[in-house]
Amino acid sequence: MTAEPVLSVANLTIAVGSGTARRRLVDDLSFTLHRGETLCIAGESGSGKSLTSLAIMGLLPKPGPVVAGGSIRLGSEDLTALPERAMRRVRGDRIAMIFQEPMTSLNPVLTIGRQLVEAIEAHRDASRADARRLALEALEAVRIPEAARRMRQYPHELSGGMRQRVMIAMALALEPDVLIADEPTTALDVTIQAQVLGILKEIQASRGTAVILITHDMGVVAEMADRVVVMREGQAVESGAVAPLFAAPREDYTKALLAAVxxxxxxxxxxxxxxxxxxxxxxxxxxxxxxxxxxxxxxxxxxxxxxxxxxxxxxxxxxxxxxxxxxxxxxxxxxxxxxxxxxxxxxxxxxxGRPAANLSAPERKALRRDVQMVFQDPFASLDPRMRVGDLVAEPLVIHGIGSAAERRERVAGLFERVGLQPDAMRRYPHQFSGGQRQRVCIARALALRPKLIIADESVSALDVSVQKRVLELLKELQAEFGIAYLFISxxxxxxxxxxxxxxxxxxxxxxxxxxxxxxxxxxxxxxxxxxxxxxxxxxPARRRTAFPRLVGDIPxxxxxxxxxxxxxxxxxxxxxxxxxxx
Missing domain, CATH: 3.40.50.300 (P-loop containing nucleotide triphosphate hydrolases)
Known part of the structure; x- marks a missing residue:
């Protein structure tokens, strides 16, 4: 590890609004990252983890939060002072990012192959044939079966885990100096997760790539991190080497976070x-x-x-x-x-007791009331034009349950039970973090008090403390109403x-x-x-030194x-x- 950091974040402040309405979303955050090092940023949804990564990439949404103070240096270059044209050359080539929600990060009208090839051609002096070869090798490196056929497919034709692997392949293909991974294994099963973590380790060993890993999976933190920054409400509450932090956390919040795992x-x-x-x-x-x-x-x-x-x-x-x-x-x-x-x-x-085949329209409606589903990707399953309170109340409206006042009261109660404040009912899906959006989806599924809830990766986007509360909530509702769960995870x-x-x-x-x-x-x-x-x-004391890599054709x-x-x-x-x- 060299003395000169490859990335330095000093006194970073990200704020929204102005005057008396100004609010700091990230407050005076500082850390450094050296070549070959993995820094994990952990904390609850909304703590500022993803905003920090977007600020480093120069991708803060406009209008919206802005860098109000501090500096972000890549080597000796201050990224906050670079114009957009210069930042486009940095993104992907020197700093790459794996986003949390692959379906919203991939272009739905372009094939997987075209998106990979265009990313490589934008930053490498490579022919179309060489770019296709590099794209195919990147897909094979993340163990996507039938990679050549997947190159011709569109994002909607792949499972959530497959789409995340494509995003990882796209970032790794360019071999950047700094790789920012925002929940990179959230959608992956444990065997593929182990292989991807192994791939990240191999790249660090061969190229000295520095990694910022944003995750709520403390098992991944223990497996991968050299150092950890624990964030809460935009501030770093504790940081240090991974082994001492796990063995003897100083702050109560860190202790609670580890206890919830x-x-x-x-x-x-x-x-x-x-x-x-x-x-x-x-x-x-x-x-x-x-x-x-x-x-x-x-x-x-x-x-x-x-x-x-x-x-x-x-x-x-x-x-x-x-x-x-x-x-x-x-x-x-x-x-x-x-x-x-x-x-x-x-x-x-x-x-x-009712067969699901050959149903009339009223019977199908009754069946749908009995069976509710929480999908894997919360952003794709929420209408961006509707307020979240209306989204949660919509099943009640469709089935004619209660008056408008009664529906508002039930929705407010559901928001509180999944860990959201009732005043959040007036906001839109894009105003929430990924974990908060998933809590809205769970509240919507609970609205009709169904007999069966199908939870498809329903807590994969939640940090561990919220995940624990949601799982306890599901158990409470199960004991109270006799709900059956089909839990996919x-x-x-x-x-x-x-x-x-x-x-x-x-x-x-x-x-x-x-x-x-x-x-x-x-x-x-x-x-x-x-x-x-x-x-x-x-x-961290039980960290693996070798990761399983499958050999031969993928079934x-x-x-x-x-x-x-x-x-x-x-x-x-x-x-x-x-x-x-x-």
């Missing part, structure tokens, strides 16, 4: 989740299959099929939580969308702490299912063991027409613990 092996502690006795499960799924055709050629014929879900069966009793876990693209979110009636499917599906520690039963999916099929204690305490399938072993431990769910995958037979190894033969 879900940890593997603690899921069985405490009282079990209350259940409600019912004659039948809330949801019954039998032999569920979802296929998507891939068309090509001059006539647009089906040349292949994606077997996103390949014949799975499970029940979700009232008052219980079933978690689906697995890598991105394994079919978790597609299963959720099929149950919610958002994609066509084959098989049998019933909710609250790649965070194995969260899954272990909230689930009653767990189903592990791989390439569209369930390879292992059982109670929380069975799956986490005695995993029988090799894939389940690999998922659990990939979880980063929030303890794919794409098959020729009329060539379905072989169905896996699950055998009971005791007490309802079902495992597929390997």
């Amino acid at each position: 879900p940890r593997m092996g603690t899921g069985s502690e405490g009282a079990p989740v209350a259940t409600v006795a019912v004659a039948a499960p809330v949801a019954e799924i039998r032999d569920l299959s979802v296929r998507f055709p891939l068309k090509g050629g001059l006539l647009g014929r089906t040349t292949a099929e994606v077997h996103a879900v390949a014949g799975i069966s499970f029940d979700i009793p009232a008052g219980q939580t079933l978690s689906l876990v697995g890598e991105s693209g394994c079919g978790k979110s597609t299963t959720a969308k099929a149950i919610a009636g958002l994609v066509p499917y084959a098989g049998s599906l019933s909710v609250a 790649h965070d194995m520690a969260v899954v272990e702490n909230i689930s009653d039963r767990v189903a592990v999916m791989y390439l569209g099929q369930i390879v292992e299912t059982g109670t929380r204690a069975q799956v986490f305490g005695s995993p029988r399938h090799a894939y389940t063991r690999r998922l659990i072993e990939a979880v980063p431990v929030p303890d 794919s769910a794409v098959r020729k027409p009329n060539d379905p995958p072989a169905r896996l037979a699950l055998r009971d190894v005791g007490g309802g613990h079902l495992v597929a033969a390997e």
Whole structure:
């Protein structure tokens, strides 16, 4: 590590408004970053982490917050004094950024390949062929299956985890001096997360790249950080080397932040989740299959099929939580969308004893009241033209529940229960941080008090303290109303702490299912063991020195027409613990 820092932030102040209405969003923040070093910035949503990164990139929204004081130096150059033309040369080439929400960062009308190639051509003296080769290598480096075919696809054709990998590939392709990673592994499953963290380590070792890692995952902080800055309400409350900060935090806020981290092996502690006795499960799924055709050629014929879900069966009793876990693209979110009636499917599906097929319009409306969904990307699932209070109240309006005053009162109560102030009801989605937007989505799903809530990565955008409060809220509501949850997550520690039963999916099929204690305490399938072993431990003393890297071809769910995958037979190894033969 050299004596001269590659990046220096001194007394940075970011403010909004003027005169008496002026408010400091980041207040007198200072830190340095050296070559080959990883600095982690941790803190709650709205603490100023992402604003700091946007200020470094010169991307603060206009009109809006401005740099009101301090300096940001890249080497000897003050970035706050550079005109926009000069900053465009710096971005991507010398400083690159991986954003938190990939769907809003990628151009929806351009293919993945074109976006990668254009980024490389903008900063490198490379031919189109060389740029395509570098783009393909970048996609393969982040372990995207069938990278050549993905180059021809559009962002909406990829899963959330796939889109985040594209963003990481785009940033890494240019090999910048400073890489700012704003929640870079939020949308990734643990195995791909481990590989991406390994890639970042390799780049640091080979090129001395300096990394600013913004994350609420304290396991990732413990795994990656050399130094940590803990932020709260725009100020740095504590900073220092990672090991002493984890071992003996000085500030109460840092202690509370570390105490809120879900940890593997603690899921069985405490009282079990209350259940409600019912004659039948809330949801019954039998032999569920979802296929998507891939068309090509001059006539647009089906040349292949994606077997996103390949014949799975499970029940979700009232008052219980079933978690689906697995890598991105394994079919978790597609299963959720099929149950919610958002994609066509084959098989049998019933909710609250009512079959979901061949329903009349009033019956479909009643089914939708019973089944609510919290999506993975909060910004894409909120109408930017509506106030968030109206968004949360909208389901109540559609179903004709309560008067206007009663709806406002219920919405205000929901905002308080998910950790937002009632006066936030008058704001718009863009005025919230990513974690705050997800809390709005959870409040909207709870508005109708449904029988089944499908939570698709519902807490992945939340910092650990808010995540803990939201998970506790979900448990309280479950005990009070007997709500069933289908919980989809790649965070194995969260899954272990909230689930009653767990189903592990791989390439569209369930390879292992059982109670929380069975799956986490005695995993029988090799894939389940690999998922659990990939979880980063929030303890710098247990940091991994090697990261798993898969070899050989990456398995794919794409098959020729009329060539379905072989169905896996699950055998009971005791007490309802079902495992597929390997």
